[in-house]
Amino acid sequence: MLWICRVAVFSLILGSVAAPVRAEDTFPNARKPSDDVELKYWLENMSLYHHYTLDEMQRATGLPKSEIKAALKRFELQERLTPERKPGDVLTVKPYPGGRHPRIGFLEGAIDPQRETKISVFAPWDPTSYVVLDLPEAIWSNLGLTYLAHTHVPTIWTKQNLELDPLEWSRHQNGNLSLSRTLPNGIAFGTQVVPRTDSVLMEMWLKNGTDKPLSKLRVQNCAMLKKMDGFTQQDNENKLFRAPYAACRSVKGNHWVIMAWTPCFKAWGNTKCPCLHSDPIFPDCPPGETRRVRGWFSFYTGTDIEGELKRIDASGWQTASLKQQD
Numbered sequence: 536m537l538w539i540c541r542v543a544v545f546s547l548i549l550g551s552v553a554a555p556v557r558a559e560d561t562f563p564n565a566r567k568p569s570d571d572v573e574l575k576y577w578l579e580n581m582s583l584y585h586h587y588t589l590d591e592m593q594r595a596t597g598l599p600k601s602e603i604k605a606a607l608k609r610f611e612l613q614e615r616l617t618p619e620r621k622p623g624d625v626l627t628v629k630p631y632p633g634g635r636h637p638r639i640g641f642l643e644g645a646i647d648p649q650r651e652t653k654i655s656v657f658a659p660w661d662p663t664s665y666v667v668l669d670l671p672e673a674i675w676s677n678l679g680l681t682y683l684a685h686t687h688v689p690t691i692w693t694k695q696n697l698e699l700d701p702l703e704w705s706r707h708q709n710g711n712l713s714l715s716r717t718l719p720n721g722i723a724f725g726t727q728v729v730p731r732t733d734s735v736l737m738e739m740w741l742k743n744g745t746d747k748p749l750s751k752l753r754v755q756n757c758a759m760l761k762k763m764d765g766f767t768q769q770d771n772e773n774k775l776f777r778a779p780y781a782a783c784r785s786v787k788g789n790h791w792v793i794m795a796w797t798p799c800f801k802a803w804g805n806t807k808c809p810c811l812h813s814d815p816i817f818p819d820c821p822p823g824e825t826r827r828v829r830g831w832f833s834f835y836t837g838t839d840i841e842g843e844l845k846r847i848d849a850s851g852w853q854t855a856s857l858k859q860q861d
Contacts, residue, residue: 564633564647565597566701575610578603581632582612585655586663595634595650617662625730626834627657630704630712637667637759639767640807646686651702653684654712654728655762656735658790658834664764666792668832670714670726670737673755681722692719721745729857734847737796737830738857743820752817754828758794759810766792769809776802780844781811782835791835791843796828797853829853 568574581587581595592603607613620627633650636642652671658664674682680690682699692699697719704712715725721744729736739756743749758781760766765785766773775782779799783792795802796815803812815828831852835843 562594562597564649565593565595566633566650566703567597574606577632578606578610578612580629581634582607583615583617584627584629584657584662585632585635585665587632587635591634593634595632620657620659620662623732625710625732626659626735627662628710628712628728628730628735629655629657630706631655631667637669637761638808638810639761640769640809641805644687648685649701651684651704651714652726654704656730656832658763660790660834660836661764663762664766665762666832667759667762668794669757669759670728670830671724671739671754672757674724674741675751675753675755676722677750678720682716682718682724717744722749727857734831734833734852736852736855736857737832738827739796739815739830740825740827741817741820742825743822746822748822749817749820752820752826753800754796754815754817755812756794756796756814756830757805757808757810757812758792758832759808760792761808763792765790767809770806771804774804774811775840776804777844778802779813779815780847781813782840782844783809783811784840788838789836791837791840793835793843793847794830794832795847795852796830798828829855 568577581592589600589603593600631650631653637648638645652669654668655665656668669684672684678691680688683690702714702716704714706712710730712728713725715723717723723744724741727738741752760783765787766783773784779795779797779802781794781802781804794811794813796813798816800814800816804810817826817828820826831847837843
């Protein structure tokens with residue numbers, strides 16, 4: 536994989552003489568940037584947007600702290616502030632860097648969370664607050680648990696002692712993100728993310744590359760609220776579930792987080808995480824065919840949540856055509 540490289544090479548890139556640190560020994564979930572361009576991107580992501588500590592940066596990259604410090608200085612990131620979002624700008628959406636667990640609680644249900652399915656969507660009223668979307672967290676089929684973005688319960692692959700290669704989001708010039716994966720049995724799936732000024736539109740697809748029909752294709756998509764100031768209450772008293780919509784109200788009552796997927800199997804929330812779910816289900820999929828589901832995510836400032844859900848419904852997001860990648 537491109538993200539795997541030798542520490543000795545990075546020591547030359549960063550001009551550091553620190554002893555090599557092997558990520559596979561010390562930080563098993565670390566992703567080493569493949570080159571200077573990727574190193575700068577991820578350090579900007581972690582320092583300017585997610586406000587990571589050095590420890591978190593090290594857990595995310597596996598690099599020695601001395602090399603991280605040197606790179607932050609070389610790229611002049613220590614002097615920079617988070618870019619200001621101006622009126623009319625699209626919502627800020629970034630791939631989640633890993634190195635920081637996206638949940639407050641129920642950590643035993645998400646051991647070693649993989650970053651490749653996760654994105655951060657930042658609140659327009661507070662650039663330090665963000666929701667981590669896991670797209671997908673899990674996929675079930677008639678074959679069993681077909682995909683899981685962390686370690687918790689056995690999948691059809693762990694039962695066969697098969698490990699899935701780590702992936703990364705593709706970052707497109709128009710601001711879109713996309714990710715696709717092909718599983719060992721030929722099933723392929725992917726997600727497209729399109730940030731807009733008032734929302735994030737999403738589409739998930741699944742192609743049946745096996746020789747038998749697939750059914751019971753339920754997906755678990757999670758919106759984790761750990762880093763949303765005012766939304767971390769560990770119960771469902773501040774949440775509204777009206778499929779396909781799942782929404783969470785801030786403590787002050789004037790801000791909302793809203794997620795929806797269609798066709799929707801279930802809208803719910805895990806109180807311990809805390810999180811929102813609007814879990815879609817793919818129609819049954821014959822061999823060689825592809826099925827799609829659509830998603831919506833947005834923030835709302837106001838108190839008329841019923842009116843806002845009606846407005847979202849009338850926007851036509853469930854059938855809107857997503858922009859092609861640049």
